[in-house]
Amino acid sequence: MQPDLLHALIQTWPDTLSGHCHLEVALSGGLDSMVLLDLLCRWRDEHGGPQVSAIHVHHGISQQADAWLVHCEQQCAQRGVVLRAERVQLHRQGGESLEAVARHARYSAFARSPQQLVVLAHHADDQSETALLQLLRGGGAKALAAMPALRQWQGKWLWRPLLSFGRAQLAQYARQRALAWVEDDSNSDAANYLRNYLRLTTLPALRQRISGLDARLARSAAQMADAASVLDEMAALDAGHCLSDNRLQLPAWQALSAARQRLLLLHWLGLLGWAAPAPAALLDFQRAVLGGEAARLQIPQGQILRYRQQLIPVAWCDGPLPWPLACQPGVRVVTPFGTLEWVWQRGGLPAACTQETMWLRTREGGESLLQKVGRVAPKKLFQAHAVPAALREAWPLLHNAAGELVAIPGLGVSSTCEADGDGWWPLWLPAALPRQGIF
Secondary structure (H helix, E strand, O other): OOOOHHHHHHHOOOHHHOOOOEEEEEOOOOHHHHHHHHHHHHHHHHHOOOEEEEEEEEOOOOOOHHHHHHHHHHHHHHHOOEEEEEEOOOOOOOOOOHHHHHHHHHHHHHHOOOOOEEEOOOOHHHHHHHHHHHHHOOOOHHHHOOOOOEEEEOOEEEEOOOOOOOHHHHHHHHHHOOOOOOOOHHHHOOOOOHHHHHHHHHHHHHHHHOOOHHHHHHHHHHHHHHHHHHHHHHHHHHHHHHEEOOEEEHHHHHOOOHHHHHHHHHHHHHHHOOOOOOHHHHHHHHHHHHOOOOOEEEEOOEEEEEEOOEEEEEEEEOOOOOOOEEEOOOOOEEEOOEEEEEEEEEOOEOHHHHHOOEEEEOOOOOOOEEEOOEEEOHHHHHHHOOOOHHHHOOOOEEEOOOOOEEEEOOOEEOOOOOOOOEEEEEEEEEOEEEOOOOO
C-alpha cells in the first residue's frame, strides 16, 4: 500500500498562499479531480485546512454531461461542499479546435470564481503530455514550460498541488478510498485528439525505453520556465523604452535586435490580452514594418497597424459607429472606437469656437476641406499623412452646426476656420473598428 498522499499534498502548500482560507476546486467528476476533492476535504476535516467549494463546467459536448453534473452534485453534497455549476456555450471560430474552445470556456468560468484561489487537478502525467504536445506544436520557451504549480492569473491564484503525483498513484489512492468517478469516453479517442494519442500510445512506449522519462520532461519544463521568465524580464525592460500610451514607438523598437523585436511584439500582445499570431505571420509583419511598408498584423481580437512612426492596436468592436456625435472644441470625447483629443497649437480652431456645438460624422463621399492650396478631398489627406487604409472609413470628420466641414481630426483644419495664432487642433486617436464592417 502506498503512503497516504494527504501529507505530501499539504507539504506542497506554498508560503505565498498563507492567509487564504477558502479555495475552489475545478471538479470535472473524473478520477483526478475526485482525488483532489477528497484530499482537500480531508485536509479541511482532519487538519483544519482551508474551506472548500467547487466549480463544475457543463460543456454540453458529451451525451453524459448531465449525468456528470449530477455526480458532482452528489459527491459535493456528501462532503459538505458548495458546488457552483456553470453551463457554457461553445462557439468555434476559424481553425480553433473543439478542445481549445472548451478549455477557454472552462478558464473563463474559473475567472468568475468568487474565491481568489482555484485548485486544478493536473498531475505529473498531464505535465509530460503537455510538454511533449507543445514541443510537437513548435512552441517556444513559455509553451515548453508546460504548467506551473502556482501562478497568478486574472487577479487569482491557480494552484496545481498534484503535479508531483503520477496518474497511477492517484488511481491507487482512489481505489483505497473507494472513490466514485465518471469516465469521459472522449479520453479514449486517440484518432481525433493528439493529446490522447500521446497518452495512450506514445508516452507508454517512451517510458518503456527511457528510464525516468516523466522526471526528465518535468526537468526540461522547469528549465524552460526559467528561460521564459528571463525573456519576460527582458521584454518588460524593452516595453518600458518602446511603449507609450499603449502604442509601440518605431524608432526605439527598430533599434532592438530582430529577436528582441519579435519578443517585444509578443509581450505587447500579451499585455493587450490578445492571442499570439502564427510565427510566419509575425515574421512577415516584422519584415513589412522594417521595410517601410503599410504593415498590418491581423489576429482574432483586432489588428496591429503602422501609423506615424508607431504601431497601434486597433481592436474589433461589436456595434455600429457612434457618428453623428456632438462635441465641443477643447472637450475630450471618448468612444469605444477611439478618442478625440484637442491640442492647443498653431493652426487650430479659434478659442471662440469652444461655445459652439460641432458634430463628428461619417464620410459620405464628395467632401472636401478648404486648404491654402485649394480644396482637398479627405482621400488625399489620408494618403499624405499615411493613414492606414483600414482606418479611413471609420475616421470621423468634424462639421459645424451648419453642416460645413471644419476639420479632419489629426490631418487638417479648414483655412476659413483656422485661428490667426494658436487654437484648438483636433486629434483623432483610433482604438477599434466595427467587427462586421462599416460600409
